[in-house]
Structure formats: structure tokens, C-alpha cells
Amino acid sequence: MKNALDTVLVPIHREGYPFITLCALLGFGIGFLWSPLWFAGILLTAWCVYFFRDPPRVTPTRQGLVISPADGLVQSVSKAEPPPELDMPAKPVWRVCVFMNVFDVHVNRAPVDGTITKMEYRPGKFLNASLDKASSDNERQSFRIEAEGGKELAVVQIAGLVARRILADVETGDDVKAGQRIGMIRFGSRVDVYLPPNVVPMAVEGQRAIAGETVLADMGGPKGKEGPRDGATR
Structure with a gap:
């Protein structure tokens, strides 16, 4: 179970945090305006987290x-x-x-x-x-x-x-x-x-x-x- 989580819960590059925060706020805002867009906001934030992942490598x-x-x-x-x-x-x-x-x-x-x-x-x-x-x-x-x-x-x-x-x-x-x-x-x-x-x-x-x-x-x-x-x- 731990190994499976390690492949998902990888470190995030420091440059990503402002973008992840912005996506989360944007997702919350559009979801507040129209509830069906909550899911789109969650997907956008999840993708941003995924993009800025910084997994360890063995060289x-x-x-x-x-x-x-x-x-x-x-x-x-x-x-x-x-x-x-x-x-x-x-x-x-x-x-x-x-x-x-x-x-x-x-x-x-x-x-x-x-x-x-x-x-x-x-x-x-x-x-x-x-x-x-x-x-x-x-x-x-x-x-x-x-x-x-x-x-x-x-x-x-x-x-x-x-x-x-x-x-x-x-x-x-x-x-x-x-x-x-x-x-x-x-x-x-x-x-x-x-x-x-x-x-x-x-x-x-x-x-x-x-x-x-x-x-x-x-x-x-x-x-x-x-x-x-x-x-x-x-």
C-alpha cells in the first residue's frame, strides 16, 4: 500500500504552488457561481498538481x-x-x-x-x-x-x-x-x-x-x- 501511495503522492516543485493555488481558487469561484462546474475546477487543480510533480529519480x-x-x-x-x-x-x-x-x-x-x-x-x-x-x-x-x-x-x-x-x-x-x-x-x-x-x-x-x-x-x-x-x- 505504501509503495502504491509513493507513486501518487510525489513531491511538488516549488514553482507549482502559486499555480495550484490559483487553479484551486478559480475552481472554487466557478463552482460557487454554478455548481456543475465544481468538477471542472477539481480536474483543473488536479492536473496542475500533476504537472508540477517532482518525483525522485535513481541515477x-x-x-x-x-x-x-x-x-x-x-x-x-x-x-x-x-x-x-x-x-x-x-x-x-x-x-x-x-x-x-x-x-x-x-x-x-x-x-x-x-x-x-x-x-x-x-x-x-x-x-x-x-x-x-x-x-x-x-x-x-x-x-x-x-x-x-x-x-x-x-x-x-x-x-x-x-x-x-x-x-x-x-x-x-x-x-x-x-x-x-x-x-x-x-x-x-x-x-x-x-x-x-x-x-x-x-x-x-x-x-x-x-x-x-x-x-x-x-x-x-x-x-x-x-x-x-x-x-x-x-
Whole structure:
């Protein structure tokens, strides 16, 4: 019984409480005006709670693994140049795009152990995040991360059709651990991972990814201590 409840009663991201309160008040108000709308208000509030859930994750700890930063569908695995604002070499590298619909967890996590060497926010459009040109045209928050061993990769939060705010929980110069929370995007969006040169992705298009758990690639680092890492402790 306890395990069943744990899958439902998960933590809520702090950014969600104002929205949950607003939905609850709105639901109460419309229900007060017309009682049949009570049910609609309850559904709206329940969905808002569900959207802002922040479940714990157990992250693989072997050095060299690149872990998915987002829940969702691996929409594209192809080569592309990293965002120019990160000042990375303008050469195509493997890019893994994870699309989050409004029912996925929207808390994003660091894909590797490393240091955030640069962060850049760029305003833009709010095209459907499933479109390829969303990578260049949409509002985005980009992270340049130097992993252990000096290999660099990029993580890009991309706003979608209904997303209107990208949130970052880290700053330039911060050290991060794989599976650590680094931010979230509100309401439907996408996260791209640009792998280091010569690193080939293990993920495939159409695969479901779980933030902090699904392995996207292996950078070939030496094996460290095996075992799980509980992302909930961060």
C-alpha cells in the first residue's frame, strides 16, 4: 500500500504552488457561481498538481554516462551545431532531442557530473517544440557543461507552443552531479543534448526517456563505483 501511495503522492516543485493555488481558487469561484462546474475546477487543480510533480529519480553513477535531462519522447537523434551563444566549436555533433508533452514531468536534470562553464538565455518565438527549427528560433536557455576529463557538452531548454517561462536553478560556475535538478520549463517543451565530438548516442528515436535515469550516451570514461544515485537528495 505504501509503495502504491509513493507513486501518487510525489513531491511538488516549488514553482507549482502559486499555480495550484490559483487553479484551486478559480475552481472554487466557478463552482460557487454554478455548481456543475465544481468538477471542472477539481480536474483543473488536479492536473496542475500533476504537472508540477517532482518525483525522485535513481541515477546511474558510472563516470562517462550521459543521462537524459528530461522526461519525454526521444524525438530526434541527428547531427547539428551547438547554439552559437555558447561559443563551442561550430562543428556538427550528435544531438538528442527529448520532447516533453504537458503530461510529462517538466523538472530538468544535469546529464553528467561537471561544471557549468557558460549559461545563455535567448528570447525567441514559441513555435511547436516538436519542429526542428524550434532549436534555432524558439526562446531557449543554454548550458555549456565541462564534464570530468575535459569533455564538453551542451544542454538547451527550449520553450514550446504553450511554454512561457524557462527556469534555471543553477548558475555559471556551479558544479553539478548527474541527475541533479537544474531547472524546469512550464507547460510543454523540449530539451536538446549536444554530445561531445566523437561520442555516439545510445538513444534511438521513438524511445521514452526518464530524466535522471535513462542513459543517452557513454563518453567512455573509466568505470567508477557502481550503484544508484538518488536524485531526490539534491
